Amino acid sequence: MKILAIETATEACSAALVQDGDVIERYVVAPREHNRLILPMIEEVLAEAGVVRTQIDAVAFGRGPGSFTGLRIAAGVTQGIAYGLDCPVLPVSTLAALAFQSFEEAAGEGVYACLDARMGEIYGALFRRGQAGVPDLIGDEAVLAPERVEAAGIMVRLGVGSGWVTYRGVLSERLKTVVEVLEDHFPRAAYIGRLGARDFAAGRCVSAGEAIPVYLRDQVARKPRTQARE
Amino acid sequence: MQSNTSFRVLGIETSCDETGLAVFDSRYGLLAHALHSQVQLHADYGGVVPELASRDHIRKLLPLLREVLSAAGLGRSDLDGVAYTAGPGLVGALLAGAAAGRALAWALDVPALAVHHMEGHLLAPLLEADRPEFPFLCLLVSGGHTQLIDVAGIGRYGILGESLDDAAGEAFDKVAKMLGLGYPGGPAVAALAERGMPGRFRFPRPMTDRPGLDFSFSGLKTHVLQVLAAHPDNADVRADVAAEFQAAVVETLLVKCRRALRETGLQRLVVSGGVSANRAMRSALRVLSEEEGVRVYFPRLEFCTDNGAMIAYAGCQRLLAGQAEPLRIAAYPRWPLDTLAPL
Numbered sequence: 001m002k003i004l005a006i007e008t009a010t011e012a013c014s015a016a017l018v019q020d021g022d023v024i025e026r027y028v029v030a031p032r033e034h035n036r037l038i039l040p041m042i043e044e045v046l047a048e049a050g051v052v053r054t055q056i057d058a059v060a061f062g063r064g065p066g067s068f069t070g071l072r073i074a075a076g077v078t079q080g081i082a083y084g085l086d087c088p089v090l091p092v093s094t095l096a097a098l099a100f101q102s103f104e105e106a107a108g109e110g111v112y113a114c115l116d117a118r119m120g121e122i123y124g125a126l127f128r129r130g131q132a133g134v135p136d137l138i139g140d141e142a143v144l145a146p147e148r149v150e151a152a153g154i155m156v157r158l159g160v161g162s163g164w165v166t167y168r169g170v171l172s173e174r175l176k177t178v179v180e181v182l183e184d185h186f187p188r189a190a191y192i193g194r195l196g197a198r199d200f201a202a203g204r205c206v207s208a209g210e211a212i213p214v215y216l217r218d219q220v221a222r223k224p225r226t227q228a229r230e
Numbered sequence: 231m232q233s234n235t236s237f238r239v240l241g242i243e244t245s246c247d248e249t250g251l252a253v254f255d256s257r258y259g260l261l262a263h264a265l266h267s268q269v270q271l272h273a274d275y276g277g278v279v280p281e282l283a284s285r286d287h288i289r290k291l292l293p294l295l296r297e298v299l300s301a302a303g304l305g306r307s308d309l310d311g312v313a314y315t316a317g318p319g320l321v322g323a324l325l326a327g328a329a330a331g332r333a334l335a336w337a338l339d340v341p342a343l344a345v346h347h348m349e350g351h352l353l354a355p356l357l358e359a360d361r362p363e364f365p366f367l368c369l370l371v372s373g374g375h376t377q378l379i380d381v382a383g384i385g386r387y388g389i390l391g392e393s394l395d396d397a398a399g400e401a402f403d404k405v406a407k408m409l410g411l412g413y414p415g416g417p418a419v420a421a422l423a424e425r426g427m428p429g430r431f432r433f434p435r436p437m438t439d440r441p442g443l444d445f446s447f448s449g450l451k452t453h454v455l456q457v458l459a460a461h462p463d464n465a466d467v468r469a470d471v472a473a474e475f476q477a478a479v480v481e482t483l484l485v486k487c488r489r490a491l492r493e494t495g496l497q498r499l500v501v502s503g504g505v506s507a508n509r510a511m512r513s514a515l516r517v518l519s520e521e522e523g524v525r526v527y528f529p530r531l532e533f534c535t536d537n538g539a540m541i542a543y544a545g546c547q548r549l550l551a552g553q554a555e556p557l558r559i560a561a562y563p564r565w566p567l568d569t570l571a572p573l
């Protein structure tokens with residue numbers, strides 16, 4: 001099984017090839033350069049693995065939340081590749097990828113993963129350490145003010161993601177049990193690919209046209225009439 | 231350019247508020263095209279909302295791709311190249327089509343080409359059976375551009391004149407708002423103008439009284455506002471304002487076209503871009519072409535505004551000539567037409 005994974009939801013840009021237990025990854029932090037970098041990075045991981053494009057079984061991508069433009073680059077690339085190769089797509093949550101990475105790197109049963117969403121908000125979700133360190137989502141992923149974050153009855157010992165950089169104080173106040181924060185982590189293709197591989201094995205695939213971002217923030221424009229009243 | 235073997239190019243257009251896909255075959259011409267317009271989506275906002283446009287493109291690309299391939303009777307492996315609009319346009323919208331198009335070309339292991347949207351418009355009349363040969367004078371009149379171009383061949387563009395402020399289509403859209411018509415306003419103003427009387431109000435023909443081939447349409451808005459403020463708001467006034475506004479734009483374009491034809495000695499006039507759908511302008515330019523003894527060419531109506539067919543056509547010509555893009559998703563929101571590589 002060969003899963004190609006791509007992740008461009010944040011300042012980081014990465015591509016990975018996951019083959020059974022083996023992961024080959026390229027990862028760089030390069031804001032606004034994803035469009036230039038992502039396809040050559042895909043070629044590099046394939047070359048290093050000695051795999052040709054037609055051998056790819058499925059494409060996993062970071063479906064969000066994250067930067068809108070970044071998510072569409074990932075979705076567009078995924079649509080093009082999956083349609084061109086006639087293979088299925090595995091949409092993977094960027095927050096789950098962050099949680100997965102944190103469970104590998106630190107101890108603890110619960111993690112709050114969040115990304116800075118600007119405008120005083122974060123994209124966040126709570127995860128419990130599941131089987132083999134795979135994160136299980138508790139509740140929903142949401143866009144919310146950090147002041148509204150709640151522990152939802154589980155022991156959250158870990159924090160991960162850029163939301164913790166901007167809102168460390170408030171989040172620590174809301175989640176008092178957190179003892180370790182991995183704040184310089186961005187979602188990475190290696191974890192997107194490994195989570196995608198599990199979905200693939202479980203038959204949770206979609207078609208190329210269903211490679212659509214999950215933005216969480218859907219209020220992106222106001223109609224003129226509403227504006228006039230303010 | 232026609233060839234004996236088929237070279238089939240997929241064209242993808244997502245620079246603004248239309249998702250357009252098409253397949254052009256170098257031997258058999260246009261095989262299929264499909265378009266999704268976002269007019270309804272943006273109507274309530276009074277103009278294009280870039281983020282909503284981008285979100286819609288990424289949803290519509292694949293369904294339209296399947297549609298054109300099945301209409302053309304082709305499978306994905308029958309494509310020999312992929313052309314996508316790389317600019318100018320809204321960066322987020324451009325990136326959606328560019329990412330999908332460039333990645334598709336990579337997956338199919340065929341060359342890709344980043345097409346200039348205005349070159350697409352400019353070459354759109356070449357999709358017709360009766361098509362102009364080079365060289366020709368092109369009047370490009372769209373939502374974002376008003377240019378007179380000396381076209382010696384593909385990629386050989388000399389800009390003779392252009393709008394110093396609003397584009398002609400933009401002026402139509404803004405006047406439409408003043409008249410309480412929806413977005414996009416061009417067709418609505420044109421329809422209203424049919425019922426009005428030009429000349430009851432008198433608007434200037436900007437910059438026609440001095441030499442040169444540049445345009446300026448922003449001043450017309452002020453005249454429209456003044457007349458509307460000075461008269462009771464009723465259907466006759468609105469129709470007469472629309473008629474005089476349209477007459478002023480058309481006559482201005484006409485004067486400059488005549489001047490450009492005489493200065494360059496070119497024998498063919500090509501008119502393209504969204505405003506070239508305007509009926510009053512088409513008939514005025516037909517009269518002009520007879521008076522000047524030149525031939526005039528327009529795209530078919532559906533290819534005046536944004537579409538995938540013109541992108542597939544432009545991309546096909548360049549790919550056939552051996553041009554191709556490196557492995558990069560190209561998006562250039564601002565991209566001057568006269569910097570393109572000649573064929």
Ligand SMILES: Nc1ncnc2c1ncn2[C@@H]1O[C@H](COP(=O)(O)OP(=O)(O)OP(=O)(O)O)[C@@H](O)[C@H]1O
Nearest residue numbers: 372373374375399416417503504505507508535536
């Ligand atoms: N019948 C018509 N009369 C006048 N204007 C029209 C007519 N039909 C369309 N238009 C105008 O054409 C414009 C749309 O054309 P087009 O799609 O070529 O522009 P665009 O893609 O928005 O801009 P550009 O191509 O410069 O980036 C709009 O401004 C619209 O009002």
Ligand SMILES: [Mg+2]
Nearest residue numbers: 372373535536
């Ligand atoms: Mg256009």
